[in-house]
Amino acid sequence: MEIKLKTRAKVNFSIDVVGKRDDGYHLVEMIMQTIDLYDLITLGDAPGKGITLTCSSSIVPSDARNIAYKAAALLKDMFGVEKGIKIDIEKRIPVGAGMAGGSCNAAGVLVGLNKLWNLGLTTEELKQLGLKLGADVPFCIEGGTVLAQGIGDKLTTIKDVKDVWIVVCKPNFSVSTAEVYKSLKLDNMGTRPDTERLLGYIEKGDIKALAGGMANVLESVTQSRYSVISHIKDKMMHQRALGSIMTGSGPTVFGIFKNFEDAHKAESRLKQMWEQTYLVKTENRGVEFNEG
Numbered sequence: 003m004e005i006k007l008k009t010r011a012k013v014n015f016s017i018d019v020v021g022k023r024d025d026g027y028h029l030v031e032m033i034m035q036t037i038d039l040y041d042l043i044t045l046g047d048a049p050g051k052g053i054t055l056t057c058s059s060s061i062v063p064s065d066a067r068n069i070a071y072k073a074a075a076l077l078k079d080m081f082g083v084e085k086g087i088k089i090d091i092e093k094r095i096p097v098g099a100g101m102a103g104g105s106c107n108a109a110g111v112l113v114g115l116n117k118l119w120n121l122g123l124t125t126e127e128l129k130q131l132g133l134k135l136g137a138d139v140p141f142c143i144e145g146g147t148v149l150a151q152g153i154g155d156k157l158t159t160i161k162d163v164k165d166v167w168i169v170v171c172k173p174n175f176s177v178s179t180a181e182v183y184k185s186l187k188l189d190n191m192g193t194r195p196d197t198e199r200l201l202g203y204i205e206k207g208d209i210k211a212l213a214g215g216m217a218n219v220l221e222s223v224t225q226s227r228y229s230v231i232s233h234i235k236d237k238m239m240h241q242r243a244l245g246s247i248m249t250g251s252g253p254t255v256f257g258i259f260k261n262f263e264d265a266h267k268a269e270s271r272l273k274q275m276w277e278q279t280y281l282v283k284t285e286n287r288g289v290e291f292n293e294g
């Protein structure tokens with residue numbers, strides 16, 4: 003039997019850091035949004051007892067370092083599954099981009115193997131397991147428009163931000179999320195988002211106000227090393243974006259647009275300079291079985 007899934011990327015409408023735990027984890031408040039940029043994962047039975055992973059991207063490890071591999075190993079160990087499994091990942095989401103590309107693959111493997119191996123886990127149980135793999139994994143399982151608090155694990159689903167056109171643009175390098183958080187100075191984080199206010203805009207469906215109020219405290223850290231971040235933001239605004247910020251720890255920058263025409267024009271322009279530029283729409287599902 004074979005199972006195919008779409009595992010979708012995210013952007014952050016906001017990231018705020020509100021404290022730090024004794025164990026070093028940052029306490030965050032962020033608004034996450036699934037977008038319709040996805041990797042395709044195929045899961046299938048394999049001879050033997052092991053895990054075999056193939057990935058279309060040569061810069062992603064295809065051994066036990068791959069977070070999708072780790073997700074399969076976790077379920078195998080917990081449930082004593084003796085069967086072999088092969089995982090194939092067709093990468094479309096840019097790697098090391100701040101769009102949860104790895105985390106959503108892990109989410110897809112958890113959801114897919116729960117079905118393939120008839121484990122009977124609920125979505126809540128899958129999310130709990132996902133947290134062992136990474137802070138963004140629980141969000142990636144369901145996706146949509148979500149407020150994440152705690153270390154990113156306390157999730158509250160909010161009103162969907164539906165059918166909004168977004169352009170994402172990744173410059174040609176990657177950053178390490180852990181290093182960005184390490185360099186963040188809690189007493190000097192630059193512009194912080196007003197999360198309550200942004201939630202109000204989402205509730206009212208006021209996309210223009212949402213776009214204008216977006217902020218990410220990690221942006222100043224990444225921007226201080228790579229000035230291209232503000233360069234891309236300027237280009238987005240010049241192309242009539244309603245607002246533009248960096249997503250996650252970067253380096254990807256995205257802009258929200260009023261309509262398809264504006265977004266499409268911006269995409270064409272930015273693509274001339276940064277090849278990894280995509281025109282996407284907001285989505286309300288993270289992992290989805292790909293029946294077609």
Ligand code: ATP
Pocket residue numbers: 061062063067068069070091096097098099100101102103104105107108138179250251252
């Ligand atoms: P996040 O937004 O969750 O911080 P990201 O989008 O910035 O994640 P990823 O694309 O998940 O970053 O990749 C981060 C690192 O993880 C890369 O160095 C990559 O080699 C490694 N990695 C391990 N497994 C995967 C996977 N399945 N897909 C992509 N990267 C993976």
